[in-house]
Amino acid sequence: MANQKERVVVVGGGLAGLAAAMRLAEAETPVDLISMVPVKRSHSVCAQGGINSVNAATRELGDSEWLHLDDTVYGGDFLQHQPPVKEMCDWGPRIIDLMDRLGVTFNRTPEGYRDQRRFGGTLYKRTAFAGATTGQQLIYALDEQCRRWEADGLIKKFEYWEFLGPILDDNGVCRGAVAQDMFSMEVRAFPAGAVIMAHGGCGLIFGRSTMSMICTGGAAGRAYKAGVKYGNGEFIQVHPTAIPGTDKLRLMSESARGEGGRVWVPRKPQDDRDPRSIPDSERFYFLEERYPKYGNLVPRDIATREIFDVCVNMKLSIEANRLCVYLDLTHLSSETHRKLEGILEIYEKFQATDPRVQPMKIFPGVHYSMGGLWCDFEKNETTGGLLSGSPRNHQTNVPGLFAIGEADYQYHGGNRLGANSLLSCIFTGMYVAPSVANYMASTKGDASDQPSSLFAGAVVKHQADCDELIGRQGDENPYTLHEELGNSMTRNVTVVRDNAQIEETLAKIDEIEQRYATIALTDKGSWTNQNLSFARALGDMILLARVIAEGALKRDECRGAHYKPAFQIKPPDAEDAAGMRRQATEWCEAFAAKNEKWLKSTIAEHTPEGPKFSYEAVDTSLIPPRPRTYGLKGAEMIEEVWKQRTASGKGAPDSGVSKQPVASA
Amino acid sequence: MSKQVIIAVKRQDTQSTGSRWEKFSVAYEPGLNMTTVLQRIAASPVTVDGKPSTPVAFDACCLEEVCGACTMRVNGRVRQACTALVDNLLSERPDQITLEPMTKFPVVRDLVVNRSGMFESLKRVRAWITADEYSDRGSGPRISQEAQEESYPLTTCMTCGCCVESCPQFNDGSSFIGPAAISQAVLFNEHPIGRFEANKRMEVIAGDGGIADCGNAQNCLKVCPKNIPLTRSLAKAGRAATTYAIGRLFRS
Numbered sequence: 001m002a003n004q005k006e007r008v009v010v011v012g013g014g015l016a017g018l019a020a021a022m023r024l025a026e027a028e029t030p031v032d033l034i035s036m037v038p039v040k041r042s043h044s045v046c047a048q049g050g051i052n053s054v055n056a057a058t059r060e061l062g063d064s065e066w067l068h069l070d071d072t073v074y075g076g077d078f079l080q081h082q083p084p085v086k087e088m089c090d091w092g093p094r095i096i097d098l099m100d101r102l103g104v105t106f107n108r109t110p111e112g113y114r115d116q117r118r119f120g121g122t123l124y125k126r127t128a129f130a131g132a133t134t135g136q137q138l139i140y141a142l143d144e145q146c147r148r149w150e151a152d153g154l155i156k157k158f159e160y161w162e163f164l165g166p167i168l169d170d171n172g173v174c175r176g177a178v179a180q181d182m183f184s185m186e187v188r189a190f191p192a193g194a195v196i197m198a199h200g201g202c203g204l205i206f207g208r209s210t211m212s213m214i215c216t217g218g219a220a221g222r223a224y225k226a227g228v229k230y231g232n233g234e235f236i237q238v239h240p241t242a243i244p245g246t247d248k249l250r251l252m253s254e255s256a257r258g259e260g261g262r263v264w265v266p267r268k269p270q271d272d273r274d275p276r277s278i279p280d281s282e283r284f285y286f287l288e289e290r291y292p293k294y295g296n297l298v299p300r301d302i303a304t305r306e307i308f309d310v311c312v313n314m315k316l317s318i319e320a321n322r323l324c325v326y327l328d329l330t331h332l333s334s335e336t337h338r339k340l341e342g343i344l345e346i347y348e349k350f351q352a353t354d355p356r357v358q359p360m361k362i363f364p365g366v367h368y369s370m371g372g373l374w375c376d377f378e379k380n381e382t383t384g385g386l387l388s389g390s391p392r393n394h395q396t397n398v399p400g401l402f403a404i405g406e407a408d409y410q411y412h413g414g415n416r417l418g419a420n421s422l423l424s425c426i427f428t429g430m431y432v433a434p435s436v437a438n439y440m441a442s443t444k445g446d447a448s449d450q451p452s453s454l455f456a457g458a459v460v461k462h463q464a465d466c467d468e469l470i471g472r473q474g475d476e477n478p479y480t481l482h483e484e485l486g487n488s489m490t491r492n493v494t495v496v497r498d499n500a501q502i503e504e505t506l507a508k509i510d511e512i513e514q515r516y517a518t519i520a521l522t523d524k525g526s527w528t529n530q531n532l533s534f535a536r537a538l539g540d541m542i543l544l545a546r547v548i549a550e551g552a553l554k555r556d557e558c559r560g561a562h563y564k565p566a567f568q569i570k571p572p573d574a575e576d577a578a579g580m581r582r583q584a585t586e587w588c589e590a591f592a593a594k595n596e597k598w599l600k601s602t603i604a605e606h607t608p609e610g611p612k613f614s615y616e617a618v619d620t621s622l623i624p625p626r627p628r629t630y631g632l633k634g635a636e637m638i639e640e641v642w643k644q645r646t647a648s649g650k651g652a653p654d655s656g657v658s659k660q661p662v663a664s665a
Numbered sequence: 666m667s668k669q670v671i672i673a674v675k676r677q678d679t680q681s682t683g684s685r686w687e688k689f690s691v692a693y694e695p696g697l698n699m700t701t702v703l704q705r706i707a708a709s710p711v712t713v714d715g716k717p718s719t720p721v722a723f724d725a726c727c728l729e730e731v732c733g734a735c736t737m738r739v740n741g742r743v744r745q746a747c748t749a750l751v752d753n754l755l756s757e758r759p760d761q762i763t764l765e766p767m768t769k770f771p772v773v774r775d776l777v778v779n780r781s782g783m784f785e786s787l788k789r790v791r792a793w794i795t796a797d798e799y800s801d802r803g804s805g806p807r808i809s810q811e812a813q814e815e816s817y818p819l820t821t822c823m824t825c826g827c828c829v830e831s832c833p834q835f836n837d838g839s840s841f842i843g844p845a846a847i848s849q850a851v852l853f854n855e856h857p858i859g860r861f862e863a864n865k866r867m868e869v870i871a872g873d874g875g876i877a878d879c880g881n882a883q884n885c886l887k888v889c890p891k892n893i894p895l896t897r898s899l900a901k902a903g904r905a906a907t908t909y910a911i912g913r914l915f916r917s
Contacts, residue, residue: 026799037724038784040824041732100805103794103856105817112807131817136731140820144793151788159781183773212727246694247701248728342821346729349748350696430799479708522710523719527679528774531707531720 006193006446007032008436009177011163011219013039015135015422016405017198018142019429020436025149027437031156032190033146034179036214038159040143043200043212044425047135048253048343050127051099051422053092055116058124065089068126070623072420075121075299076370076413077560078599078625079232081618084377084393084410087385088427095426096128102141105130107339117258119418121299127419132253132342138422158190162533164462165222166195166401169454172227174400175447176455178462182533185526187463189455191447193440196432197223197396197403201369205541205548206494207486209366210242210251220407221540223373224547228396230604231409231616232371233544234551237416237561238494240303241327242365243347249365250350252327253343254418256360257296259336261329263287263307264359265316275318275326275359286310291631301415301561302630304364308495311363318361328359366494368421370412370561371548373403374603377410384622386431391439394432400443402436404428409601414560469535474518478535481512481519485538485545493549497564502553509549513542547604547611554613557598569594572634584637588645591627599625668693670751671713671761672702674721677772684772688713688761689721699746699754699764700725700735703776721764722775730890733823736830737776738765743830743888767830783824786846790869794859806857819852819898821891828885828895840874844885847876848898854905864909871906871913879903 008024010017013035021031033039054063068089073080100106100114106128107115116125130137149155160182167176167189176191202217203209224230241256241263242249257263264283271278286306288295298306307325311317318324329337329344337344337356347355374397378390386393394402403409405425412420440446488508492501516539523531556567569590572583600615627642629635669690677684690713691697691705700723707720725735728747735746740754740763754762770778822845829835829843850866853859870876876899885895 023799037726037732037734038780038824040784041726041734043727045731045823046727046729094801097801097804098796098799101794101796101802101858103805103853103859105813105820108808108810108813110810112809114804130820133731133821137820141794144787145796147784147788148791148793148795183777212732213725246696247698247704250729342731346731349730350698350750352750477708479704522707522717525678525719528722528777530722534707 005030006440007191009034009190009192009195010198011177011195012042012198012200012405012407013157013159014042014044014198014200014405015139015142015425016407016429017196018139018146019426020196020198020404020432021155022142022145022149023430023433024436025146025152025154027433028154029437030154032158032192033155034158034161034163034177034190036160036162036182039146039157040140042139043215044139044422045136046210046212046251047138047422048132048251049119049255049258050117050129050134050419051096051138052119052126052417052419053096053128053423054089054126055093055096055114055128057116058126061124063124063126065092067124068092071122072411072417073413073623074626074628075417076415077628078620079235079413079559079601079618080411081377082620082622083379083384083386086383086622087431088411088424090385091427091431092423095423095430099138099141099426102145104137104141107131117255118297119258120254120294120297120303121417127255127258129255132255132340132344135422138426142426163199163219163222165458166226166398167191167455167458168226168398169450172398173443174398175450178458180462180466183528185466185529185532187459187466189459191450191455193443193446194400194402194436196436197373197401197407198405198429199407201406202541202544203366203369204537205485205545206236206366206489207483208245208247208249208490210239210249211367216537216541217544218537218540220373221543223396223401223403224606225543226398227606228398228401228403229374230371230544230547230611231374231601232551233547233604234555234602235370235414235561236366236494236548237300237368237370238304238364239367240300240307240364241362242367243350243360244322244324244363244365245350250346251365251367252347252360252362254300256327256329256340256343259340260332261296261327262331263296263303263325263327265310265318265325269316270318270320275328276330284310284316294630298630299415299417301563304495305563307364324361324363326359327362329355330357330359364495366490368412368416369406370409370414370416371602372407372409375403375408375410379619379621389434389438391435391442393435394428395435395439400439402432404432414562466532470521470524470532472517472519472521474520476515476519478519478521478531478538481515482538482541484508485512485541489545489549493552495563497552497562498566499553499564502549505549506546506553509542509546516542543606550611551602551604551613555598555602557594559598571632572637580634580637581641584634584641587634587638588627588641591642592645595625670697670702670755672706673761673763674775675763675765676721676775677766678774680771680773687718693751695752697751699739699749699751699762700728702751703746722773722777724777731823733825736825736827737767738830739763741765743767743827745825745890748890767826769830769835770826780824780826783826783829783843783845786842787824787849789842790846790850790866791862792846792849792853794853794856795862808857812855816852816855818891818893819848822848822893823891825890827888827890831884831888833882833884834878834880839878841878842869842874844879844895844899847879847902848893848895851898851901867905867909870902871909876902876906
């Protein structure tokens with residue numbers, strides 16, 4: 001079986017990439033792991049709050065994997081295909097158990113069990129955590145396992161290597177990847193039976209975000225350019241609470257609210273008193289007032305819009321020249337402060353004030369890409385989840401090229417719930433391994449059967465691209481262009497979207513693309529040329545910025561993180577019961593019509609003329625879509641009308657009782 | 666002209682060339698940190714004498730001191746550049762800020778050094794749990810709150826290199842594996858499952874380049890950005906090595 005010895009290339013060494021590498025190595029499949037940084041420094045380290053799964057304590061309160069699925073798709077505004085999400089939620093408890101076995105220092109209860117906290121978008125305490133550095137702890141455990149397999153020779157790491165593109169044979173099948181040594185600048189081909197893209201998100205398209213400097217979307221852009229479809233690009237999560245900075249918006253974890261942190265502004269605009277001296281009656285706890293059920297733990301897209309609304313529309317920002325609100329932890333016990341130590345230290349280090357005694361100042365920041373490389377799945381009709389080991393799972397439209405983690409477009413729909421990303425990353429990494437193995441076993445021929453010219457030709461092409469970029473003659477500065485791109489994207493394509501403004505950004509992208517053709521590199525050398533790497537990534541950012549902005553322009557509705565007030569269904573405002581019922585009925589009509597038109601994944605395909613868009617039906621076979629009514633006036637009436645409507649068979653395309661399989665554990 | 670900050674950078678073009686100093690000037694703004702300063706220089710690499718130069722090569726990633734990438738010597742002191750705030754540095758030394766690569770690792774270019782040796786040391790001390798396999802075997806061992814609180818700080822080690830940079834015993838003439846790796850060995854030796862392989866780790870800790878090479882200078886503790894109790898780990902390793910050596914005497 002020649003196929004069994006074939007190597008797999010994994011691009012990216014964050015949680016998803018490492019989980020995939022470790023599982024492949026366990027099955028004795030050799031792996032080449034390509035990463036721009038030593039894998040231990042991947043962006044997963046920045047995840048703070050925790051990882052979700054159903055657990056013994058929540059089960060006692062009636063929780064189940066099914067409810068975790070329900071919260072996830074409801075929070076995501078039903079835009080995700082449900083079978084993959086179901087599989088992920090079913091795997092949740094097993095994944096936490098495994099990470100526990102691998103030595104992750106989860107916080108403990110007095111009896112020695114794992115402790116859990118509550119996160120946004122759920123009423124259950126599903127989130128296991130290790131201090132306030134859960135992502136760091138999880139990735140270190142996987143890094144350690146991969147080091148073990150590296151010592152055994154099954155994983156070969158290529159750290160400080162940058163992915164330049166996949167290698168496709170004449171039939172369009174992926175046969176490996178090309179990458180560049182970021183020190184020596186050597187360009188090399190990595191023949192492989194399959195390539196797994198696990199490169200993470202693309203926050204740098206927005207200039208400043210909560211993401212790390214490597215999250216440029218460079219690898220995604222290169223896969224997209226090579227023919228991989230891009231799904232739901234316009235769905236970008238803006239985290240409600242980040243510490244504004246000139247270089248980066250540093251995340252202030254949702255766990256700060258999960259542990260009891262309260263968001264407020266003084267009722268008097270720009271009240272200059274010491275916040276601690278402002279009495280409760282003069283504070284506006286707007287999330288608690290507007291969302292009594294979830295309080296400070298509403299889903300992220302909602303918290304973000306409310307903070308935005310309070311600062312921009314109500315002009316209640318704490319400061320006159322800068323938008324921000326208070327996130328107040330001063331009332332919490334010293335024991336709780338200790339649980340949050342990691343994130344409190346970050347605030348202290350960068351703001352030079354102690355958040356234990358002084359409320360923090362925060363504002364939303366671009367945080368997560370729900371969209372990403374399109375990939376397939378195969379449903380298991382018995383369980384409603386996925387068919388284990390199916391080569392279709394996580395395979396993109398390019399045969400042999402797979403996508404996992406934040407790089408893919410599944411799992412989070414229109415909005416990601418807090419502490420679901422660590423789960424989706426580890427889950428997809430674990431789950432893709434047998435699919436990749438089965439794909440390789442069932443594919444005719446392997447990389448070694450390919451003519452050597454295929455690989456040599458790919459190297460020559462990419463080397464020529466590098467030379468061309470270095471040789472460009474002009475006076476445009478790549479860093480300036482990046483700043484302009486980021487500013488325009490942040491201003492017009494984040495929290496509140498308006499078609500005229502998005503068009504303005506698309507025009508700006510046209511302009512930046514033209515200017516990009518005449519950029520000048522200040523480093524034209526061939527040793528550790530970081531200027532080249534950045535300039536190249538900028539080209540990919542421009543490509544994906546267009547996918548994001550144009551996708552947002554075309555989607556005339558509100559869904560999850562994509563909020564276009566001009567197309568919002570007018571919420572009921574009647575004061576009398578009959579009027580309310582009539583308006584709720586109209587609301588439900590409009591909602592059904594909107595879903596008919598827009599409950600679809602956006603698919604972008606690269607063409608030289610720009611992205612070609614199409615729309616893909618969403619698999620909502622498990623939980624019928626229903627109105628997301630957090631904080632809406634008349635929510636109860638809408639829910640009642642919607643129930644009656646679906647009972648009479650007039651609901652969403654897949655209306656009816658939820659098809660929970662009996663066998664589901 | 667707005668207030669300018671003068672940055673002196675020790676530069677080196679390749680692994681084998683000599684080093685030189687170059688001075689740059691960056692516009693001051695409140696809250697400025699050293700990674701931003703390096704990005705500003707990259708955007709417009711002109712020295713204070715008006716001479717066009719190249720962007721300074723540097724490592725950086727998370728910019729919030731959890732990845733360890735941007736470790737370098739700032740004003741002569743090893744630390745992460747992202748949390749090195751200009752305001753604080755200027756109060757230390759108002760005329761200029763100096764940036765140099767770490768000295769205990771081979772320089773790749775400018776401020777980029779090759780720290781792969783640290784990861785090799787983690788391999789040597791087998792800093793991992795040897796899990797049977799990754800299938801469903803239920804949860805890990807129960808662990809007391811006290812034990813979790815003791816081990817958690819050790820698990821925050823970013824392998825940044827500050828401890829070995831400051832350690833007089835870690836140098837070209839010695840094979841000392843350094844505080845970070847020893848602390849990880851202690852972490853896994855104290856884990857209820859990790860301890861099953863304690864003897865394999867002790868072979869390294871009690872062997873050449875192990876804990877016996879620690880000179881107890883305690884610099885590591887002072888420079889660790891995560892305040893990891895490294896000297897406590899070193900002391901534990903020392904005691905364990907003694908016990909292990911005596912045990913080996915009886916076993917042989």
